[in-house]
Amino acid sequence: SQYKVAVVGATGAVGTVMLAKLKERGFPASEIVPFASERSAGKELEGFGTIRALTDENIQGFDLALFSAGGATSLEWAPKFVEAGAVVVDNSSAFRRDPEIPLVVSEVNPEALDDHKGLIANPNCSTMQLMVALKPIHDAVGIDRLNVSTYQSVSGTGVKAVKELEDQTRAALNGDPLPDPAVYPHHIAFNVLGGAGNFPEGDDHTDEERKMMFETRKILGDESIKIAVTCARVPVRSAHSESVTLETREDLSVEAARELLAGQPGLILVDDPSTHSYPTALDSAGRDEVFVGRLRRDPTHERGLQLWVVSDNLLKGAATNAVQIAEVLHQRSLVRVSTPA
Ligand code: A2P
Structure with a gap:
């Protein structure tokens, strides 16, 4: 089959990469149509034609739509695409908590796609890479507790x-006064922000931290996993890094854990202390895989393990996984919106 595919948010950080990945991975599309806001509508996007605005008329006739245009746009337009007959893979957080909507990491829980009702949620970027690393360990011995x-x-x-x-970096290096922060609450250049995301009213955790706590349990299908999270923002362009400490339910040697990780699809081990080999953000940026290193025993707990997990947040953390979901939907003949019985 050949699908007519919409990419909504096609001019954004993630949407641009969604377009590129659809082409690069040879997704069987007869047509790929870029959508963005009214500001961009009518402009040409090299290789993909004219950008469309979201109107009831423009969204007709699609088989698939990949969304990354913010939660508000998804809430309004994703259900309309589904109504018009398209399967939607949505990168925003708008639908992730809905128990009826599958939240899928392509190599971790693809079976959750089997009974989709037209809408599929793409997980949060930090959670995504964590799931690829934890899945084989959780399947083998169970994870009791996580600290990330x-x-x-x-x-x-x-x-x-x-x-x-x-x-900000340029100004700092030139010795100029730093421009006021606009996107983040503090300066980000030469700094570390210890609370990535926003603090919802009355909450001592950020929304970003809550996403990892909630989504981990939903994707691994285990509400009993205990999770503590701190999300920090660092002055890095691309790729998220994570320090992970976990306690397994059953015994697992470091060597057995290493074998489990080595057998996990989409994961590459980079782990040799003798040569300072462990994944870095710069090495992982531009790559589709999740990289894991620093695997070792947590000396404070007999079933404790520690690891370092790095992946490109725009790729596996967002665009690559969305396209991989589309690929699984295609392979399993699930690019169709089931009509309720
Ligand atoms: P535009 O470039 O026209 O503003 P990012 O995550 O990098 O900020 O990108 C957000 C993406 O979502 C952009 O492609 C942006 O398009 C798009 N977008 C933002 N608001 C809307 C909207 N109301 N309708 C459609 N697309 C939108």
């Missing part, structure tokens, strides 16, 4: 955040 600190790049916040980091 993230070191998140600015591209996850969007194009404006990358510019903010660059402008």
